[in-house]
Each structure stands twice: as C-alpha cells, then as structure tokens.
Amino acid sequence: MDSISRNAGGMFDAGRRLAQGLCGLGEEVRVFGVEDGHSQADMGAWAPAAAELHRCRFDRRLGYAPTLGAGLHHFDADVVHTQGLWTYTSAAAGGWSRRAGRPECIHPHGMLDPWALKNSAWKKRLVLRLFERRHLQRASCLRALCESELESIRALGLVNPVCIIPNGVDLPEPSAASVREPWMQGQKVLLYLGRLHPKKGLLPLLQAWADLYRAGGLEGWVLAVAGWDQGGHEEELKSQADALALPWLDVRQMPKGSAPLVFTGPRFGEEKDRLYAASEAFVLPSLSEGLPMVILDAWAHGKPVVMTAACNLPEGFAAGAAIEAKLEADDLTVGIRTLLAASDVDRLEMGAKGRQLVRDKFTWGRVAQQMHQVNEWLVHGGAVPDCVQR
Structure with missing residues (x-):
C-alpha cells in the first residue's frame, strides 16, 4: 500500500483487517508502506502483521520510496498483494514480482471504475503509459470487490484471472445505549x-x-x-x-x-x-x-x-x-x-x-478464507477457487 495509516481512508481498515485475517489462517504477512503524517502512530494497528515503513522522496503524492523494492526483496515473499494504483508502490511491487518470478495480486479498490479514470484523467493516462498498464497486464490475478468492478477491469481489455472478493467488516456488539454529544x-x-x-x-x-x-x-x-x-x-x-x-x-x-x-x-x-x-x-x-x-x-x-x-x-x-x-x-x-x-x-x-x-x-473471517484460497492457488496451483473468474 502507498499509505498504511488512516490517511488511506477505507483502504486502511480494508487492508489491515484482511492482513490480520490471513495471519489468523497461518500466513506470515508483512505490510510495506510509505511514510506519512500518521504512519508511525498507526503501525501498531496492523498487528500481528508486521508493518514496514519506507521514506518518501520528492512529492509525497507520487509515493516514491526507493528502498521499498529492497524491502520486498529481503522479505522474500511467496506472493505480493498490491493495494491501490497510480503511485510508485505499483511499480515497486510489479518490478519485484517480475524479477523474483513470484505471483502478484492487484487490488484496484475501485480505481479502474469509469468515474475514477476520468478524475485527473491526463495524469492517469500518463501513468498507464509509463508503467501501470503493463503492471496490470502482468498480474497473476486481479481482485474485484464486486461484479461492477469486474466489468470495469474487463472494459480496459485486461484478460487476467479475477477473484471477486468483497471487503468485510467486524460486527460490534449491540449496545443498549449510545453516547450523545x-x-x-x-x-x-x-x-x-x-x-x-x-x-x-x-x-x-x-x-x-x-x-x-x-x-x-x-x-x-x-x-x-x-x-x-x-x-x-x-x-x-x-x-x-x-x-x-x-x-x-x-x-x-x-x-x-x-x-x-x-x-x-x-x-x-x-x-x-x-x-x-x-x-x-x-x-x-x-x-x-x-x-x-x-x-x-x-x-x-x-x-x-x-x-x-x-x-x-x-x-x-x-x-x-x-x-x-x-x-x-x-x-x-x-x-x-x-x-x-x-x-x-x-x-x-x-x-x-x-x-x-x-x-x-461480509464478515472478515469469510473474506480472509476466500483470499487464503486464492493465495494457495497462486503459489501452489491446483483447483481454481470458486471466486476466480478466468
């Protein structure tokens, strides 16, 4: 992820709880992110997944952290999951996957939907041309959160396998009273x-x-x-x-x-x-x-x-x-x-x-189990999980 702090908005909770769910299923998970104003305070929220921060150079919006690729190399993962698009983390993850010969699953989080592509369109066209389209085309699998996102992925001409796995949420205990401000x-x-x-x-x-x-x-x-x-x-x-x-x-x-x-x-x-x-x-x-x-x-x-x-x-x-x-x-x-x-x-x-x-x-237990099956398939092969569209 580019940001592993609250600055990532909904992706913070989505990425964090998925990582924790995979840890609960016996996977060793390490999270790589680029430093921002809240990342030091929020690192501990990823436990038991280990979080690793890399310092950004130049404009923070680009997320250029030149040590990120080396961090991925030293961890020697079996599979890398890229959360989000349009920043340097995409290039770093895609480059590591290609050099290491290991699978990569990309999670666009709605960033390929038509409205999202039209927003700051010229910048995204430039990034697509520079590296993002090749990155997407080479991915072992893409993750769509819903059928609509699958359609957006296919509309770009991407023919990769796509797993359709929604986000999840924790069910709080019902409370008899709430605190009124x-x-x-x-x-x-x-x-x-x-x-x-x-x-x-x-x-x-x-x-x-x-x-x-x-x-x-x-x-x-x-x-x-x-x-x-x-x-x-x-x-x-x-x-x-x-x-x-x-x-x-x-x-x-x-x-x-x-x-x-x-x-x-x-x-x-x-x-x-x-x-x-x-x-x-x-x-x-x-x-x-x-x-x-x-x-x-x-x-x-x-x-x-x-x-x-x-x-x-x-x-x-x-x-x-x-x-x-x-x-x-x-x-x-x-x-x-x-x-x-x-x-x-x-x-x-x-x-x-x-x-x-x-x-x-939409519970995290269900979501993590589906992603765990995808990881097993990407790393070891075998039967294609039911959630994967080819």
Whole structure:
C-alpha cells in the first residue's frame, strides 16, 4: 500500500483487517508502506502483521520510496498483494514480482471504475503509459470487490484471472445505549463519514438537505458530516451551505449549539464507532466506489442507509437495508425524504436487515478464507477457487 495509516481512508481498515485475517489462517504477512503524517502512530494497528515503513522522496503524492523494492526483496515473499494504483508502490511491487518470478495480486479498490479514470484523467493516462498498464497486464490475478468492478477491469481489455472478493467488516456488539454529544441532544442524526472529496457527492447532498430545510421537512434531524478534508473540499462545502442559507456548526470550534448541518472533523477508532452508534441512519451519495467500508460499518451497527447505485452494493437494496438515491439533488431529496418519513420501527427494521446481510456475506473471517484460497492457488496451483473468474 502507498499509505498504511488512516490517511488511506477505507483502504486502511480494508487492508489491515484482511492482513490480520490471513495471519489468523497461518500466513506470515508483512505490510510495506510509505511514510506519512500518521504512519508511525498507526503501525501498531496492523498487528500481528508486521508493518514496514519506507521514506518518501520528492512529492509525497507520487509515493516514491526507493528502498521499498529492497524491502520486498529481503522479505522474500511467496506472493505480493498490491493495494491501490497510480503511485510508485505499483511499480515497486510489479518490478519485484517480475524479477523474483513470484505471483502478484492487484487490488484496484475501485480505481479502474469509469468515474475514477476520468478524475485527473491526463495524469492517469500518463501513468498507464509509463508503467501501470503493463503492471496490470502482468498480474497473476486481479481482485474485484464486486461484479461492477469486474466489468470495469474487463472494459480496459485486461484478460487476467479475477477473484471477486468483497471487503468485510467486524460486527460490534449491540449496545443498549449510545453516547450523545452536546450537538446531538434532542435531534436525530443522519451521518456521512469518510473523505471530504467531490466524488462522494456531498455538494448535491447539501443541496438536497437545504431543500428539505427550507420546506420544513427535517423535523428535528441533523446532517453530520464527519471526515477529513482533501484538497480544500470542506471549505467548499461550508461556502455552499452559506450560499444555500443552510445554517451549519463546526463542533471543533463550537462544541455546543445546534444547526441542521454539523461538521465534526475526522473520527477514527472508538470515536468513529460511537458516532455510528449514536446516529439514526447513514448516507453515501457517491459518484464512484469500489465497495465502501463505511456502508458495511453502518449496517454492522444496525443503521439504515441511503446510497447511490455507484456504491456497488445492490444486495442492500434487495435485502431492504438501503434506499436508493440518484446523484441529482432532486432525486437525492426524494431518497432522503423517504428515510426521514419512515417510522422509528421501520428504520430499526432496515438496520437489522443490514446487520444480517453483513453477518451472512461480509464478515472478515469469510473474506480472509476466500483470499487464503486464492493465495494457495497462486503459489501452489491446483483447483481454481470458486471466486476466480478466468
């Protein structure tokens, strides 16, 4: 991985819990990453997998860590798993696999989806030409999180074997009571949690929320935007709220008070779990996702979800655990209004269906077992695992 800290967003939890699950199945796992502002603090979270950091040179966005390849060589792995694309870690992992004659499995995490390819398109075309396309073509296996990602992989002309293995999530113990922060008092919380980035659809979300606010349709609800800023998008969101005459509160600056829109800043670990537990529902109006960990976390906490089809979790709609909303603000308003108009009992029932869906399909034990079978096949050959499409 480029970053093995919280800076990686959902990939941090996805990569960490998969590594730990493989350790539990008897595999020796070492994680290689490039140093960033939080990597020293977060290294221990990978245990029992060993984490190894390499210093970046030049622009951190390129992830150029020249000692990374040597680290891979000294570990002498049987198989390397590359998490994510577009940075130097791809070139280092692909180069090691080619020189060592060992298999490599690439996990794109939605980075080959059409919207993702169009974002910073010229840079990605350049990286594809320089090394990434050859890297992808030479991979022993690619991992798709869902059928939609498989289609995106094939649309690029890649004919490699592809294993379809979703992300997983831990099921927290149900709690009888949740910790309510001062700004939550007397209000129901619709939560967004994740990166503050244009692809997450937060601008149309604020437009939809403002429409409901002006129409008097919020009825004691607050929209909580929890996450870390990327590229100044948080200030853009606040400016849009001002333009829409939508009152907002930043609890990092003013922890008390009330407003229909609240910015909480980043939440990790126990703080994140408490925020899920104290919320009534979750929303992710994303334009593009691989398979979002935040939706699985919301379901694991028994919360109903409003999401777009781009979240690539159609199982949630089929199970009655989620309400579909389209990307346009007017359609998003309809989806959110449907959630707010539901009774408390109906929302609890939706959340229970989501939790059951996680239990049936998205636990880390199940995910790690599938990946373990893929590793055995890549290293030793034999029967092709059921999850692999050739």
